[in-house]
Amino acid sequence: MRIGGYVPLSLSDYPGQLAAVVFTQGCNWRCPWCHNPALVHPALFTPPIPVETVLARLAARRGRLDALVITGGEPTLHDGLPGFIGRVRDLGYKIKLDTNGSRPAVLRALLERGLLDFVAVDLKAPWDRYPEAAGLPALDTAPLRETLRLLRETRTPHHLRTTLWPGLSDADKPALAEAAAGSPHHYQPFRPPA
Ligand code: SF4
Structure with missing residues (x-):
């Protein structure tokens, strides 16, 4: 795990x-x-925050916080993710x-081990605009569709969120609604990088 930030x-x-x-x-994307x-x-x-430092801070806050949110970057790229989550759950935190x-294969493995309580997925664009939104012209959307199917089939608490990035318009919303069908979905405003 490489942890670049921690918000208490x-x-x-x-x-x-x-x-x-x-x-x-x-x-793995370049949106x-x-x-x-x-x-x-x-x-x-920046230099990574040691995992043990994060775990110590979480241990010190046991009982006063409900959960840990793991975000990125893309957390599923990290081989140490299941072990890290297991240790955080042992402290009593939801994830x-x-x-x-x-x-989706990483997500499936985490779900099968009962390691996740809630999942949020960025639904960035209609399927045909995903390569543009992700900054990868050859992007295959099949894994994304598999992720959404998996969350629905397993009835995992989840939501999809679409950031209204400058290239997105109202004309994209019907296709986004179609892609999101079966999952809670909301829009959020675009915030430029700090
Ligand atoms: S928006 Fe998310 S998926 Fe896209 S490059 Fe940034 S961290 Fe990666």
Whole structure:
């Protein structure tokens, strides 16, 4: 695990829960409108926060927080993710995972082990505009569709969120609604990178 940021308290990242947030470094996508490029481009990475430091801080807050939100970057890229989640759960925390949806096999393995309480997926664009939204002209959307199918079939608490990045318009909303059918879905305003 490479952890690039830690927020000790968030009231808004996990619906209805008091949560801490960790930000993992590294992403397999290059969204032109990424709000956190410092977690995507290795040249911008800060020295990682040791996992043991995060666990110690969470241990110190046991009973006063409900959950940990794991976001990025793209958390599912990290081989140490299941072990990390297991240790956080042992401290009594619920886990919410934020993912771009590109690695359904990792998600499936986490769900099969009962390691996730809530999942948020960015539904970035209608399927035919995903390569543009992700900054990858050859992007295959099949894994994303598999991720959404998996969440619905397993009845995992989840939601989809679409950031209104500058290239998106009202004309995209019918196709987005179609892609989101069967899942809670909302829009959120675009925030330029800090
Ligand atoms: S998937 Fe998320 S973290 Fe990765 S480049 Fe896109 S917006 Fe940034």
